[in-house]
Amino acid sequence: MTTPSRPLLTDRPDLSVYWDNHLRDAFEEAAANIYPPMVEASLAHVWMLDDEGILPRERSARLEKGLLELWERITDGRQEYAFDGSVEDPYYFMEQQLAAACGISTSELDVQLARSRNDLDAGAFRMVLRRQILDQADLVLQAAADAAELARRHSDALIIGFTHRRPAQPTTIGHVMGGLAEALLSQGRELLDIYAEMNVSPLGSAAFTGSDVPINPQTVADLLGFDSTFTSSYEAVAGAEHFMRLAAAQARICATGARFSRVLLEWMTFGWVATPDAYTQGSSIMPQKKNPVVLEHMVSMAGAAAADMSATYANINSGWYEDSNNATTDVQKHLWRASDRVIRFVRMLDGLLGEFTVLRLPDKAEIVRSGATTTSVAEALAVAGVPWRGAHDVVGRLFKSADPTAWSREQVTEALAAGNISADLADLVLAAGTDPGRILDRPQAGSPGIKAVTATADLATETARALAVRAAELRAGIDAARAALLERAQALAAAA
Template structure:
């Protein structure tokens, strides 16, 4: 009997098992993300070394020329990331590419003088994440503004509000959308706060203990658009607080959107809101079906974001408080994968908001029959002097016999008499139970009242505008810093 052949341990036999099964896969996943900011950070590092008189002008000029050639290749979309087994990761790949661009061997490079792969990787990763964060924030704030505008438009659209998936009280579409807007704004503010913690330069920390070379980390901070530089070189390299906060924010954004997606799916099922064709798929067997599966996909995407958050926390939790692949390199894929997912998720959420169209709303009698007005009946009796628990009990007993549309004056009088409540409150009881539109006149802040929803919406729109301006300002700052860096790099490259 011929034995089964031994399974191969690698796909590319010229590579070791470790290189083929991990380093190759990690390179192919990470290089396109991390290589561009590594080149950008190196442009700043070489300029700083020259500015401080640490590198001879001839050598710094040659390096800057090579780095600019790499940057041009990246900007033109011509840079390829091929793992050929000659180097282990994007850092050594960059050195390899730079040496070739400079026409020298890697042994002649000075680009890593007074710098470690540790602080370079930490800095480049922050540079990737801050741009991703701004992309996410722009969309979250825009969705918040669109939800607020819809809240204002539909402040008078009366529907049945649910708790625990059961009809609860009358509310409005505007009231719900105003709440969604507030949740999204909360996430926008959280992203702004995370950005402040994220946009701290670790460059100059070297491996973790700094360097004896008289470098100037403040110059690196300025040229790369960081708001501040590290105060502890140890935390600059070993720190992971910003990773955990961002992972949690990404999961939170998707979770909020997923919860609203389930409500929106129900509104479409009730026919309260139109199901937009662009967000549906047809049935393979039932010709009448128009399935808004995008909402199901969004719930699944939220689950994936939560999984990436859990993986990020699990990796960091298992790492020592020191430079460690568990807490740095291995969490990168979870964070930028989740970042890309958040962008796609919020685009779909906001797309649904921009196509939001109210159709047939529940009739007043339908709202009353659901039992949604019974709390208002009990409150009306309480305001008229009936103890709350007594009012609550009598209305509960009435509803067990019939919904308010079917209550007769005789039934109400009998129920009030049994509870020792004045007969003259019968008319109040009947009116409060049959007029769900009363909720539109509520003046309490934050309520479904038309004026209250309008105030909420106006406040949310103003807050969204303020946040959007702040995020634009941050992006402009990064772009300005890059422009300054490239200008200085070109001047140095031309100084030969």
């Protein structure tokens, strides 16, 4: 009998089992994300050390010159992130790269004076995530504005509204789109609110207790475009509230879009709206099929976003309230992955809104046959003085016998009499039961009435515009801070 060979524990013989199976993978997943903000944060840190007179000018200028060289490699695309086993993570990789750029050994570096990997990681994570938040907010708010425009455009487009997947009441495409716009605006507001919590600098908290070196964390925060600096150095590195809020928001965005995707899929199946070719795949066997599989994929993407949220919470749940990989480093990949997914998801959602085309809507008779107008009949009787439950019961018995298109005056009169209701209301019953368009004149705010839907759309458009302006201002703020930092860094480097 041949003895089976032992499976290999490493793919790279030059690496230990731990380094090959975790550190290498973690490095390759994280380096491209966090190395750039680490370099940017280091430019600010060194400038602050010089400004406070903590570092001799010669040493701070040399470091700043080296960091600017690293920054140039990042911005022009020359920086590579190869894990060669000489360092364990992006933190030491940056030190290795900086020492080489400065022409000194790593033992001669001052870049980590009064700073820990803990606060540097925490700062870099926030710097990555704040830009991702703005990227997501831009798209969500654009989709909200586009949904509002569709609401305005289709405020009179009557359809059958469903509850529990059964025909319920008449509504309009505009009414549904106005609701979608409102949901998206809620998510846009949430993202910008999370940004405010995210854009607090932890830099200067060091390992978690600060430093005896007389540094100025506020200077670093200002140079990096943070709105403020930490109030508790412990929470600065141990905290995970901002991570949990973002994970939940990302899952929420996709969940709302997935629910709408299922409705849109049915509208396409009913033939109410067009199925855009760009979002379909053909059948491998049925030549007539045009499958809008993008909508199915979006539902699956929402499930993946929920899974990343669950993984984020599970990791944080398992960590102590202190600096720990579970609650900080290990959740980053889920947040980055979810951010990328949200961006792709909302792009597809907004693309579908952009190609939204109404085809053949249900005619009035079809809406009436579905039973969608029966609530209006009961309400008309109630307004005429009939107790609500009695009106509800009478209309329910009528619909069991036939849909309103088939009601005769005799049937209606008989049903009213059985409910001790005046036969004089027969014309009211017949009119209300056969006119789904009555809802277009409904004056109630937030209703499917044309004026109400238009008001909803106008408010959503205005709100989306205001929030988009706010997001642009936030992005301009961190961009301006970066430009000012680079200018100061260059001036300091010139002294080298």
